[in-house]
Amino acid sequence: AQRVTQPEKLLSVFKGAPVELKCNYSYSGSPELFWYVQYSRQRLQLLLRHISRESIKGFTADLNKGETSFHLKKPFAQEEDSAMYYCALFNDYKLSFGAGTTVTVRA
């Protein structure tokens, strides 16, 4: 069965510092991975997906099949990046979510 692990529940960084959110997965096939974000008092929304290989709001995520990881990175964190971030793996119609990481960016 697939599994998504986000080892950090909380992450606090200063504005302008780099931020990296870790995501590891276990899955026997070729994974389809996503990062979702939930800003305060807002609904969950897609941030990016690995197949697009795009940068959204300065965030990037690279799939590393050897390490079974899909870490989310941003070189210079902004205060508006404070949110809950979820890594998710798609399989068989469904998404499996990690436990989430709450990011706080301090001025």
Add this chain to the structure above:
Amino acid sequence: NAGVTQTPKFRVLKTGQSMTLLCAQDMNHEYMYWYRQDPGMGLRLIHYSVGEGTTAKGEVPDGYNVSRLKKQNFLLGLESAAPSQTSVYFCASSSPGTSKNNEQFFGPGTRLTVL
């Protein structure tokens, strides 16, 4: 387009009471989902539907039932609420085979408290 909407936004129940949460989407999506969000546990799938008239169990289906009588609506029922069902419930929908393939669109959530 309203996207995915959920009613009610908040609800407080007593143990043993029943209720139905309604999810509606106006994007003509085939797939719909119900999740619960609990601190430290992320989102866990309760039930889902891959089309009108079909439903399937997710990760945590016990104590819940669902129905998808119309393509745009997905109902989540609690027959006899328990304190363990205190949570925030999210509905989502998606449409396979499009440019947004497998991206799920979420509703605003329903905060349920069972006393």
